[in-house]
Amino acid sequence: MLGHITLILLFQLVGEIAVRAAQLPVPGPVLGMVLLLALLLARPALAPAMEPTARGILAHLSLLFVPAGVGMMGHLGALGADGPAIAAALVLSTLSAIAVGALVFSGLARLVGTEDEDAEQARADD
């Protein structure tokens, strides 16, 4: 457990350093994720060992956004005259992006015949 947390922090650290050194347009933790994925591909036996630690951290992913969310509340009033335009832009763009993304995904999956076992299951459950 402690070893796995250390490994995760180590990959984040390497990611942060590499992103700054190479001036990459991605955040350090995203590069750290890619590098950890590469390690898991090279050492597949590590994956099941790390699974409980990763699951523990990701089970409470929502909690981690609360401090940033509280910061957001203080700025909502400062949007001023552009508030309604911003609200409309955020709602319309987020809903349409989810709809378009999901429709394109499921349409292409059907087209190339890569439907998933879960989807079959959901259909069988109906």
Place this chain on the structure above:
Amino acid sequence: MTDFSEIWSYLSGQPLLWLTATLVAYAAADMLYRRAGMAPWANPVLIAVLLLSAALWLTDTGYGAYFEGAQFIHFMLGPATVALAVPLHANLRRAGRAALPLAGALVAGSFTAILVALGTAWALGAERGVLLALAPKSATAPVAMGVAEGLGGSPTLTAVLVITTGIIGAVAATPLLNALRIRDWRARGFAVGVAAHGIGTARAFQVHPTAGTFAGLGMGLNAVLTALIAPFVVTWFL
């Protein structure tokens, strides 16, 4: 007996109070969310944020003092992003099989998010600074803030737009995708990750492990794509 104001002045100078308050508020919000049958409108991030905002307002506490305690939780966002590699590795073969749907949905979802946000705000007469902050808002916060700053926009405004986008996506995704009759958990999760980054991914993990994994993948891929395309697309609206 010690005066309460002395105890308060000790507590308000320590990270313990607001760190604990954040965990307690989240535990209460999570309980409400479960009581509501995990209904999307009872989003635990939104409820915890409202509870804590009320507490800060009632105790006249500034965000700086709050963040002294909350920073320990905020910090864990980085390690959580790295940890996404583990479920991704477990589903890599599945993701590889869906390479074409993934690529198509990534490009379609990412462009839709940027174009509709900029088009709507532009049509409603939003000023230049707002457009610059809106362009990258579907990407995860550090990427979006970096892109906006590079364009001369405000990283603070961008952070506000990113968080709001995440909450909108987390609340709207389930009813929207049900109405569209999309049952493929990969499609549902991936689209939410692309449009609503980590907050959408957190909701997806609560709904279904496959949705969560594909949402994490969508978030990571859109972080890269948004950083590449948002600076160009925004120039069409300026």
